[in-house]
Amino acid sequence: MPAGERRRLTTLVRPARRGDRRAERVTVRSFGPLGLAARQGNHHVPWTVRVLPPFTSRKHLPSRLARLRELDGRTSVLTRGEGTEFDSLRAYVPGDDTRSIDWRATARQSTVAVRTWRPERDRHILLVIDTGRTSAGRVGDVPRLDAAMDAALLLTALATRAGDRVNLLAYDRKIRTQVRGRAAGGDVLSTVVGALAPLEPELVETDARGLSKAALASAPHRSLIVLFTGLDAAPIEEGLLPVLPQLTKRHTVLVAAVADPHVETMTHARGSVDAVYDAAAGTQTQAQRRGTADQLRRHGVVVVDAAPADLAPAVADAYLALKAAGRL
Structure with a gap:
């Protein structure tokens, strides 16, 4: 690079494994006008890139x-399940588990009511x-x-x-x-x-x-x-x-x-x-x-x-x- 100029170099780095990747030293070597001598210096550029797990x-x-x-009952009827949370009451339909019938609610209305549950x-x-x-x-x-x-x-x-x-x-x-x-x-x-x-x-x-x-x-x-x-x-x-x-x-x-x-x-x-x-x-x-x-x-x-x-x-x-x- 000629003296007095500024240039940008882009390097694509593709990590092969997850984890934190830290910067190495940036080494700059400058030559004299005749190319017979040079001097070199290292520069520490602090940056870290975290590579995430691939999932x-x-x-x-x-x-x-x-x-x-x-x-959760969003695409099918809520059903009875051991240890699940009570959700609501609905009318009985043939095929429902008779153990889910709420007899108290049934006594208060003219139709048979069953309990529905949803996952906890x-x-x-x-x-x-x-x-x-x-x-x-x-x-x-x-x-x-x-x-x-x-x-x-x-x-x-x-x-x-x-x-x-x-x-x-x-x-x-x-x-x-x-x-x-x-x-x-x-x-x-x-x-x-x-x-x-x-x-x-x-x-x-x-x-x-x-x-x-x-x-x-x-x-x-x-x-x-x-x-x-x-x-x-x-x-x-x-x-x-x-x-x-x-x-x-x-x-x-x-x-x-x-x-x-x-x-x-x-x-x-x-x-x-x-x-x-x-x-x-x-x-x-x-x-x-x-x-x-x-x-x-x-x-x-x-x-x-x-x-x-x-x-x-x-x-x-x-x-x-x-x-x-x-x-x-």
């Missing part, structure tokens, strides 16, 4: 919102993301933590549209990030996305007692606690199971784990000695995960174990099922 499960949101509208609203959802060493394991091209984030974002979008309150907690041995007191509204999802963007797994064993204590502090009211963690036998049996009664005593707990689809492929391998050993190893791994999941279910926990591509819609379906049953 690939957004494509499943319209179908789950349609199911939510059906539960303004419930509390606490998303707890385990950022310990198990979340660093890669399934395909991304860590398990990223699949858990994607599922958390879909559940956040769905729960806020359902009128529920969503809180977020990321923990391993200390709180890594937290979103508290977010009422249903349009800014909840963007707040959760911004909190998850710089989160990275820590290569430490998760403190289950500390996680339980932090979850209880973040959920003073009865809540649905969705715990994104692994289903490895040792961390669950030695860490989570001893403190699980503290969570299930007052709250509904859902454990969501990322399964490796390669293990499923291994179980079908045949044709050589190595393939048979792979099949045995895959079958044993699946049996251990099923055993761990059964232990959690015996404590009243809802367990979702799915591949990364299927985890987000599976967690959303479990949430809708709990909401329909009035268990939130």
Whole structure:
């Protein structure tokens, strides 16, 4: 660049992964008039770009919102559901459940009246993301933590549209990030996305007692606690199971784990000695995960174990099922 001129250089940078990207030094080298000597200097330009999580499960949101509208009675007749909230009275039509007849209201009028219910609203959802060493394991091209984030974002979008309150907690041995007191509204999802963007797994064993204590502090009211963690036998049996009664005593707990689809492929391998050993190893791994999941279910926990591509819609379906049953 000739002396005394000003020029602008534009460089397109495409981030490959979420997180905070900070500026490097800008180096300027200037040459003398004869080109025999030069001097160089570095300039620090402070700026940061935050790359947000991709939210690939957004494509499943319209179908789950349609199911939510059906539960909420916007596209179908309000029905009776265990633990749901009373909505209104209407005239009896053939096919209605006779248990929903309101005999007092019927006695006051000339027609048979039935009660209608709607799914509970303004419930509390606490998303707890385990950022310990198990979340660093890669399934395909991304860590398990990223699949858990994607599922958390879909559940956040769905729960806020359902009128529920969503809180977020990321923990391993200390709180890594937290979103508290977010009422249903349009800014909840963007707040959760911004909190998850710089989160990275820590290569430490998760403190289950500390996680339980932090979850209880973040959920003073009865809540649905969705715990994104692994289903490895040792961390669950030695860490989570001893403190699980503290969570299930007052709250509904859902454990969501990322399964490796390669293990499923291994179980079908045949044709050589190595393939048979792979099949045995895959079958044993699946049996251990099923055993761990059964232990959690015996404590009243809802367990979702799915591949990364299927985890987000599976967690959303479990949430809708709990909401329909009035268990939130």
